[in-house]
Amino acid sequence: MAGKDGPSKGERTRERLMGAAIGEFRRAGVAGADVRAIAADAGVSPATFYFHFPTKEHVLIELERREEERIAGELSRSFVESPALPAVLTKVVDAVAGLEQRLGSPLFKDFLALHFSAARPPEEIWTNHPVIVAVVEELRRAGERGAIPADVDPLYSGVFFLVGLYALLITLPNVEPTRTHVLEQYVRTSLYGMRIEPTTA
Incomplete structure (x- = not known):
């Protein structure tokens, strides 16, 4: 949840992952999307992707x-x-x-x-x-x-x-x-x- 000072670190990470995933989905489709590429684009590990999004x-x-x-x-x-x-x-x-x-x-x-x-x-x-x-x-x-x-x-x-x-x-x-x-x-x-x-x- 966002506080007085704006989105939390977790929320910012989730938004980066969303943006990176949408870009990868546009490129390769959902079935062909590479989670490692999404995570790398968002600057996090694949484990962080799965923490925010199970699939x-x-x-x-x-x-x-x-x-x-x-x-x-x-x-x-x-x-x-x-x-x-x-x-x-x-x-x-x-x-x-x-x-x-x-x-x-x-x-x-x-x-x-x-x-x-x-x-x-x-x-x-x-x-x-x-x-x-x-x-x-x-x-x-x-x-x-x-x-x-x-x-x-x-x-x-x-x-x-x-x-x-x-x-x-x-x-x-x-x-x-x-x-x-x-x-x-x-x-x-x-x-x-x-x-x-x-x-x-």
């Missing part, structure tokens, strides 16, 4: 947590400005897909594949994922104002939408205009699945 996947989980918090904050602000469901789902797609620009394509796909990985540590409850919480809460509010039928469950709808989006972005070639067209159709299909007219929700 390389734990670095990715930490990156996921930080990016989810950032995206969830962005989404929550945009939902206030434009609560219509077509705009809501489109904004979710744009925010998640936009992460590719921040991470680079190889790391982005590793980041999304983490959701389906058997190497991921035991899963925590969905409320620990800020993006899921933001989407589900917005769908719940939509249900309260009658924009979604009462028998459509906001939790399942939100989780299914995000899991489907992650799977689609992993497999979809980054080729335009195909990518944009497929993502637009995904939003339309998801809205129809909630029995919502895309142009009127």
Whole structure:
């Protein structure tokens, strides 16, 4: 925990390791990343890496947590400005897909594949994922104002939408205009699945 004088030595070391690991993941992918290279870049021993992160996947989980918090904050602000469901789902797609620009394509796909990985540590409850919480809460509010039928469950709808989006972005070639067209159709299909007219929700 940071004190009055700023981050502790351990926190600074952890941040150096995070930065070095992300750089190595961008270069070689998570599977091909070399822990010794990460540790050397951060100026520590491999044992120090494993003290902070039991596996390389734990670095990715930490990156996921930080990016989810950032995206969830962005989404929550945009939902206030434009609560219509077509705009809501489109904004979710744009925010998640936009992460590719921040991470680079190889790391982005590793980041999304983490959701389906058997190497991921035991899963925590969905409320620990800020993006899921933001989407589900917005769908719940939509249900309260009658924009979604009462028998459509906001939790399942939100989780299914995000899991489907992650799977689609992993497999979809980054080729335009195909990518944009497929993502637009995904939003339309998801809205129809909630029995919502895309142009009127």
